[in-house]
Amino acid sequence: MRYLLRTLLAIGTIMLLAWLSYSAVYQIRTTPVQIRPVEYDASRALAFQFVREDSKRLIDAAILILAALWSVSVVKKDERLRAGDFPEIGMFVAANLLLISFFYLTEKFTTVLEHAYWDVRSVPGSQLLPDVFNSPYLTLYYQLVNTAFYASLAVSAIVVLSLCLLREKVSLPTESKQCA
Numbered sequence: 030m031r032y033l034l035r036t037l038l039a040i041g042t043i044m045l046l047a048w049l050s051y052s053a054v055y056q057i058r059t060t061p062v063q064i065r066p067v068e069y070d071a072s073r074a075l076a077f078q079f080v081r082e083d084s085k086r087l088i089d090a091a092i093l094i095l096a097a098l099w100s101v102s103v104v105k106k107d108e109r110l111r112a113g114d115f116p117e118i119g120m121f122v123a124a125n126l127l128l129i130s131f132f133y134l135t136e137k138f139t140t141v142l143e144h145a146y147w148d149v150r151s152v153p154g155s156q157l158l159p160d161v162f163n164s165p166y167l168t169l170y171y172q173l174v175n176t177a178f179y180a181s182l183a184v185s186a187i188v189v190l191s192l193c194l195l196r197e198k199v200s201l202p203t204e205s206k207q208c209a
Contacts, residue, residue: 032116035195039116042184046123049180050130053173064145064164069156080161080171081142084135087178095128098185101192108192117196120188127181134177138170 067073102110102121110117145159145167161167 031195031197035116035191038187038191038195039119042120042123042187045180045184046126049127049176053130053134053176056169056173060165060169062166064149064166065160066149066155066157067160069158073158073160077146077158077161081139084138084174087174088132088135091128091131091178091181094182094185095125098124098128098188101189110192114192114196117188117191120184120191124181124184124188127177127184131174131177131181134170134174138167138174141170142167 098121101108102117110121142159142161145164149155149157149159159167161171
């Protein structure tokens with residue numbers, strides 16, 4: 030029963046990865062590269078700064094998730110992946126791919142945001158900012174970053190749950206201490 034549940038979780042996480050990948054590629058290909066400018070206002074500049082800081086906070090959290098996933102799955106002796114743990118290996122790979130895609134999309138979003146800011150602010154004599162909440166291209170990457178983060182968080186939690194609770198425990202040989 031446990032193996033069936035572990036296998037279903039692995040299939041579900043791999044299907045989630047495939048669906049999110051297809052959806053992201055489709056959205057990137059079909060979203061127009063439109064960046065709407067808005068007049069400079071202190072509150073809009075503050076919102077622009079919040080969007081940038083939000084992505085930095087997510088990066089910090091994702092690094093902690095990646096470290097926790099690897100520490101449980103690879104480093105911790107009692108719970109680490111073993112050669113026969115095919116469901117958990119599949120989920121572990123899916124979680125890592127989601128985290129890698131999160132880091133890539135965050136970098137892409139930051140680059141797009143910087144280019145949009147540069148393009149809009151380079152118009153002579155204007156006091157414009159890119160509209161981060163109503164520009165289709167900017168909101169696309171913002172949504173993709175958040176989706177990749179929360180999907181990787183969920184899949185990482187499922188991997189740890191499966192490794193720690195659903196997998197049968199195997200007694201490891203203990204080191205015998207001999208008195209001299």
